[in-house]
Structure formats: C-alpha cells, structure tokens
Amino acid sequence: KAGVTQTPRYLIKTRGQQVTLSCSPISGHRSVSWYQQTPGQGLQFLFEYFSETQRNKGNFPGRFSGRQFSNSRSEMNVSTLELGDSALYLCASSLGGAGTSGITDTQYFGPGTRLTVL
Amino acid sequence: AQSVTQLDSQVPVFEEAPVELRCNYSSSVSVYLFWYVQYPNQGLQLLLKYLSGSTLVKGINGFEAEFNKSQTSFHLRKPSVHISDTAEYFCAVSRSGGSYIPTFGRGTSLIVHP
Numbered sequence: 383k384a385g386v387t388q389t390p391r392y393l394i395k396t397r398g399q400q401v402t403l404s405c406s407p408i409s410g411h412r413s414v415s416w417y418q419q420t421p422g423q424g425l426q427f428l429f430e431y432f433s434e435t436q437r438n439k440g441n442f443p444g445r446f447s448g449r450q451f452s453n454s455r456s457e458m459n460v461s462t463l464e465l466g467d468s469a470l471y472l473c474a475s476s477l478g479g480a481g482t483s484g485i486t487d488t489q490y491f492g493p494g495t496r497l498t499v500l
Numbered sequence: 501a502q503s504v505t506q507l508d509s510q511v512p513v514f515e516e517a518p519v520e521l522r523c524n525y526s527s528s529v530s531v532y533l534f535w536y537v538q539y540p541n542q543g544l545q546l547l548l549k550y551l552s553g554s555t556l557v558k559g560i561n562g563f564e565a566e567f568n569k570s571q572t573s574f575h576l577r578k579p580s581v582h583i584s585d586t587a588e589y590f591c592a593v594s595r596s597g598g599s600y601i602p603t604f605g606r607g608t609s610l611i612v613h614p
Contacts, residue, residue, distance in 0.1 A: 386543070415600075424604055424605075424606045424607065425544075425590060425592075425604035425607075426604070427601055427602055427603075427604075430599075430600070430601075437599065438599045438600065438601050440601065472543050472544065473543075474543070474544070488546050489544075489546060491542075491543030491544045491545065492543050493541070493542055493543050494542075494543055
C-alpha cells in the first residue's frame with residue numbers, strides 16, 4: 383500500500399508570493415491533517431479535513447487555507463508569503479472515523495514539503 | 501489550553517543502554533497523550549498513545565510509556581536502545597473526548613553512540 387505522498391518536496395518562493403502544496407493520502411483514508419514544523423515554533427497543527435470539510439483548525443492566520451477533494455487529496459495554500467513561513471509542512475492521513483474525530487485512528491505522515499521563503 | 505514540556509532537548513546514550521525521555525503536560529481537562537518519532541528527513545511516525553485504561557502503554561520498536569496523572573507526566577522508555585533509534589522524539593497532548601487538535605513538545609533528540 384502506498385504511503386502518504388507530498389509534492390513538491392522542496393520549494394523556494396519570495397516574500398509576497400503565494401504557494402500551494404499537495405498531499406495524497408493513503409488509499410481509503412478520508413482525513414488529512416496539515417502541520418507546520420519550524421526551528422522556532424516547533425510542530426504546530428494547522429487544520430484537518432474530512433470528507434471535503436474542514437473539521438478542525440489550529441491557531442494560524444487566514445493566509446493559511448486548505449481544501450480537500452472528493453478523492454481525499456488535499457491542498458494547502460499560503461498567500462502573501464512571509465519569511466517566517468519558511469518551514470517543513472507535513473501532511474498526515476488517517477481513516478478518520480466519526481465520533482471523536484477519529485482520534486483512535488493512527489495518523490500516517492508524509493515526508494513533508496520544505497518551503498523556503500526568500 | 502494544553503501545553504507540553506519535554507524536559508531534555510538532547511539525550512545522549514550508549515547502544516544497549518536503557519533510556520527515558522521525559523514529558524510533562526499541563527491541562528485543565530482530561531487529555532490523550534502521544535509519542536512520535538521523526539527520523540532525519542522524514543515525517544513523523546506514531547510510537548504509542550494513551551487514550552484510556554492501563555497507564556502503561558506499549559508501542560512499536562520496543563518503546564513503552566507510563567501515564568502518571570498525579571505528576572502529569574508521560575515518560576517514554578526503552579530498556580535497550582539501538583543505533584537506529586537515533587532520531588527526534590515528540591510528545592503530544594490532545595483534549596480527550598474532543599477533536600484531535602494536538603499540542604506538541606519541542607522535541608528531544610536521542611543520540612545513540614556505539
């Protein structure tokens with residue numbers, strides 16, 4: 383079974399630009415979560431999508447947005463990039479059950495997209 | 501709100517020695533607890549999680565952790581480490597009974613020497 387894939391793996395942008403990152407979950411998984419990892423702030427939860435709807439959201443500004451398609455693939459968009467957006471962006475997928483948002487499900491992580499903002 | 505403190509930023513240890521990575525949390529509500537491992541240039545992998553029940557949780561790769569509610573701790577242990585255990589380890593907490601919105605610690609770098 384193929385794992386979680388993220389594209390591109392590396393990206394360089396300049397301040398003010400926007401960027402779109404893509405995540406393909408494991409087949410059959412309906413939940414996709416996004417995380418930002420930086421040396422300064424560590425690992426932070428961005429948002430989670432389940433069945434094309436944003437189910438949970440972390441504490442990030444509106445410049446960070448996402449969406450999920452009917453095949454469960456997800457994209458994350460960052461507009462008006464700032465230097466501080468340089469980070470490793472991780473995507474994770476899980477079956478995503480009902481009830482407590484599938485908390486008993488194990489999340490499987492992709493290798494991440496390394497974004498550098500110059 | 502929850503917070504997680506990983507007391508050691510780096511833990512050096514010799515191969516085949518035991519290791520304990522410490523994690524303390526703060527929360528006004530009941531929580532679920534998790535340990536993840538991140539190998540160089542890779543994403544995270546779940547080692548183990550505590551949701552309810554037995555406070556001693558066994559995970560993958562020979563790791564285990566004990567939930568101590570009175571001390572608000574969830575320390576990770578392994579009786580004998582291998583070189584391949586060299587990685588970054590993250591403790592995380594999420595409010596129980598609610599959505600999975602994890603708060604992570606800053607990580608502990610485990611360095612296993614031959």
